[in-house]
Amino acid sequence: MPRIRGGMGIINPKTNRPGTIGLIATQGASRYLVSCYHVLCRLDRAAFQKGEEIYLAEDAIQAVPIARTEQGLADLDAAAALVVDNVEALAGIIGFPPLAEPVEPEEGMKVVKLGHATGKTEGQILRVEADEVWIEPLTGAAGGPISGGGDSGTVWVWKDSWAPVVLHTGTNDTGPIPYARGVSLLRALDSLGLTVLPG
Numbered sequence: 001m002p003r004i005r006g007g008m009g010i011i012n013p014k015t016n017r018p019g020t021i022g023l024i025a026t027q028g029a030s031r032y033l034v035s036c037y038h039v040l041c042r043l044d045r046a047a048f049q050k051g052e053e054i055y056l057a058e059d060a061i062q063a064v065p066i067a068r069t070e071q072g073l074a075d076l077d078a079a080a081a082l083v084v085d086n087v088e089a090l091a092g093i094i095g096f097p098p099l100a101e102p103v104e105p106e107e108g109m110k111v112v113k114l115g116h117a118t119g120k121t122e123g124q125i126l127r128v129e130a131d132e133v134w135i136e137p138l139t140g141a142a143g144g145p146i147s148g149g150g151d152s153g154t155v156w157v158w159k160d161s162w163a164p165v166v167l168h169t170g171t172n173d174t175g176p177i178p179y180a181r182g183v184s185l186l187r188a189l190d191s192l193g194l195t196v197l198p199g
Helices: 185-192
Strands: 003-006 009-011 023-027 030-035 053-056 067-073 078-083 088-093 110-115 119-129 132-137 155-158 163-172 179-184
Touching: 003 023, 023 088, 030 067, 030 185, 067 185, 078 185, 110 163, 119 179, 132 163, 163 185, 179 185
Parallel strands: 003 088
Antiparallel strands: 009 053, 023 030, 030 078, 053 067, 067 078, 110 119, 110 155, 119 132, 132 179, 155 163, 163 179
């Protein structure tokens, strides 16, 4: 039985753009993996297609689907896929302490994420405007770039309380210092009608 949780790499073969499971969420008894629209659904905000199979990125022959697309919000670049039967969906993010309840992002928060492409990286929230969040690399933090292709869909977590705050949607690498971009996780979850799986 496959086991999935936040931080694992995923892919929709129809899009063929790897990304990351942000975390597992619930609606009633159902379990969902939360990630980006452009990972689970379509690039360039193209029309949503329900029921497409999602696989772990490590499943090279795409033999065992772990979820099927259920809903997508192109304007927020957020989406959810219903975890299929015979897949164990675990709370939390690989290698992180148990998560607190999500909170709204605020400027100055020191945050950390685990992405499929760049692994564990740290940053600080530089700016919050409406639903948009910009995260700059943390001075002195170990590692390479703050994020890269394949990290989309991961969740930035506030290090002070281990509360998830931002759904990572991409990187702005046009300037001298690349910044991570994202949206308020609470806004994405509320819009999807989901709550974080506790534990």
